[in-house]
Amino acid sequence: MDHNVTLITTIAASFGLALIFGFIAERLKIPALVGYLLAGIVLGPETPGFVADAGIAFQLSEIGIMLLMFGVGLHFSLNDLLAVKRIALPGAIVQMAVATALGMALASWWGWSFGAGLVFGLSLSCASTVVLLKALEVRGFLETMNGRIAVGWLIVEDLATVLILVLLPSFAGLLNGSTEPVADAPPLWQTIGLTLLQVSAFIALMLIVGRRVLPWLLWQVTRTGSRELFTLAVVTFAISIAYGAAELFHVSFALGAFFAGMVMRESKFSHRAAEESLPLRDAFAVLFFVSIGMMFDPNVLIEEPVRVLSVVAIIIVGKSIAAMLLVLAFRYPLNTALTVAASLGQIGEFSFILAGLGLSLGLMPTEGLSLILAGALISIAFNPIAFAVIAPVSTWVLRRSALARRFESRDDPYAELPMSTERKYLQGQVVLVGYGRVGRRIANALHDKDIPYVVAEQNREQVQDLRNQGVAAVSGNAADPSVLIQAHIADAAMLVIAVPDPLNVRQMVETARTLNPNIEVVLCTRSEEESELLQKDKIGTVFFSEEELTKGMMNHVLRRFDPQATSSTHENSKRSLSD
Numbered sequence: 001m002d003h004n005v006t007l008i009t010t011i012a013a014s015f016g017l018a019l020i021f022g023f024i025a026e027r028l029k030i031p032a033l034v035g036y037l038l039a040g041i042v043l044g045p046e047t048p049g050f051v052a053d054a055g056i057a058f059q060l061s062e063i064g065i066m067l068l069m070f071g072v073g074l075h076f077s078l079n080d081l082l083a084v085k086r087i088a089l090p091g092a093i094v095q096m097a098v099a100t101a102l103g104m105a106l107a108s109w110w111g112w113s114f115g116a117g118l119v120f121g122l123s124l125s126c127a128s129t130v131v132l133l134k135a136l137e138v139r140g141f142l143e144t145m146n147g148r149i150a151v152g153w154l155i156v157e158d159l160a161t162v163l164i165l166v167l168l169p170s171f172a173g174l175l176n177g178s179t180e181p182v183a184d185a186p187p188l189w190q191t192i193g194l195t196l197l198q199v200s201a202f203i204a205l206m207l208i209v210g211r212r213v214l215p216w217l218l219w220q221v222t223r224t225g226s227r228e229l230f231t232l233a234v235v236t237f238a239i240s241i242a243y244g245a246a247e248l249f250h251v252s253f254a255l256g257a258f259f260a261g262m263v264m265r266e267s268k269f270s271h272r273a274a275e276e277s278l279p280l281r282d283a284f285a286v287l288f289f290v291s292i293g294m295m296f297d298p299n300v301l302i303e304e305p306v307r308v309l310s311v312v313a314i315i316i317v318g319k320s321i322a323a324m325l326l327v328l329a330f331r332y333p334l335n336t337a338l339t340v341a342a343s344l345g346q347i348g349e350f351s352f353i354l355a356g357l358g359l360s361l362g363l364m365p366t367e368g369l370s371l372i373l374a375g376a377l378i379s380i381a382f383n384p385i386a387f388a389v390i391a392p393v394s395t396w397v398l399r400r401s402a403l404a405r406r407f408e409s410r411d412d413p414y415a416e417l418p419m420s421t422e423r424k425y426l427q428g429q430v431v432l433v434g435y436g437r438v439g440r441r442i443a444n445a446l447h448d449k450d451i452p453y454v455v456a457e458q459n460r461e462q463v464q465d466l467r468n469q470g471v472a473a474v475s476g477n478a479a480d481p482s483v484l485i486q487a488h489i490a491d492a493a494m495l496v497i498a499v500p501d502p503l504n505v506r507q508m509v510e511t512a513r514t515l516n517p518n519i520e521v522v523l524c525t526r527s528e529e530e531s532e533l534l535q536k537d538k539i540g541t542v543f544f545s546e547e548e549l550t551k552g553m554m555n556h557v558l559r560r561f562d563p564q565a566t567s568s569t570h571e572n573s574k575r576s577l578s579d
Contacts, residue, residue, distance in 0.1 A: 040293020
């Protein structure tokens with residue numbers, strides 16, 4: 001029966017070693033992804049001991065790719081991208097071009113072909129969405145302006161990489177240097193045109209038909225009340241659409257799964273779909289990383305240490321510097337530039353997919369994949385360190401470099417209110433920090449009641465749009481005293497902090513009360529622990545999202561049965577928050 005349990009043996013060994021190495025990695029404060037790759041290396045043919053079935057592992061990894069891309073599409077938000085489009089779109093394109101050029105130059109120096117250098121450079125240019133999202137979430141940066149810019153940047157990179165995955169097979173012959181026409185083969189322009197036509201037809205079908213049919217089908221399944229059927233439906237849509245896209249439209253599994261997720265996002269059950277599919281997605285993603293690790297040859301670290309260090313230098317230093325300079329060129333502060341630089345100083349799943357495709361098309365040597373894997377292992381392990389040094393590096397540079405201080409305080413037309421600003425916005429106004437989902441609703445309520453307010457927002461594009469709408473707004477991080485000064489905090493009646501920023505909120509409040517001791521402070525938090533600490537320190541009136549949702553539902557229920565109880569409950573809640 002040994003030949004009948006190969007699949008079970010491969011899965012058991014992969015999950016078992018991935019669990020062990022992933023646990024060790026997490027204990028060492030390294031992303032578990034590094035542990036999964038190491039598990040694959042141990043199971044691979046280049047290391048002694050048990051060798052898993054590579055063929056089965058790679059088929060399972062294809063499912064991992066589908067579910068990974070489905071997850072990316074499920075979290076893709078056009079609105080989030082549009083909010084930072086002026087920096088994310090050109091920044092991602094230029095940064096990918098710079099990293100690709102550096103990789104091609106390095107490959108050319110090694111004597112590789114143009115096609116090998118192109119695939120190699122592209123593989124080094126795209127960062128890992130999985131690693132980035134986890135890094136931002138752990139540090140509480142996900143909902144900050146810096147986090148939104150980094151995520152938007154990665155979304156553009158993901159879309160560009162998906163397009164590259166679709167077009168690369170059509171250019172494989174040309175990139176291989178093949179000049180002799182293949183018998184009965186269509187011209188290159190016809191192949192490219194047909195590929196683009198098929199991709200366009202698939203996208204149109206998904207956006208026109210899929211966005212109506214898939215949510216309707218999901219609703220029908222939901223009506224059965226079966227959680228198992230709902231999960232099965234989500235996974236079926238992801239894998240079936242990816243497979244159908246590859247068979248009928250000759251596009252990649254990745255693109256098919258991505259659009260399946262993006263269309264599924266149109267459903268009001270998208271959050272539940274993401275939650276229900278997450279365990280299976282994570283499991284197959286582990287198998288994907290294990291299968292990639294099986295392809296890695298550890299001997300490259302001993303035989304080609306200089307090449308490995310060169311690759312790591314491009315990923316951690318070259319990409320990061322390019323990203324940092326681009327962010328600074330868009331007049332964002334040094335802290336934002338360092339955050340984006342740290343976010344992009346690593347490579348991951350898309351790099352492996354690109355490198356694997358290049359290897360299968362005969363464009364890149366096996367050594368290239370080993371170098372990319374080595375670069376991924378080192379850069380992902382280094383990434384937590386890069387995030388940890390952002391604050392001290394920023395402080396050190398600003399303290400020691402006069403040029404950095406001048407660069408930080410350069411003239412910005414949106415960093416101060418115009419001279420023509422009406423008096424009502426300069427005295428007795430509300431200073432509203434943040435114009436996200438919460439801040440926008442507060443601003444709308446203030447506008448409806450004709451209460452003057454000034455918005456302090458890090459997103460310069462958002463400030464520009466607000467100015468065009470006639471709203472008083474200043475650009476910058478409110479933790480910087482100059483931003484609150486420009487919002488005329490000294491004469492304001494209230495400071496409303498509508499961003500959950502535990503790192504900077506105390507500094508904002510301290511600055512406000514230094515300039516205006518009598519100012520009233522209202523702030524929000526998404527952490528119960530942080531809420532208790534802020535209330536204990538009497539920072540101001542604190543609103544905790546989960547608690548306020550509970551109170552709102554409770555008041556609605558009590559109002560139905562006892563209107564007087566609602567009133568007293570509201571007053572008690574208000575007093576407890578103010579204490």
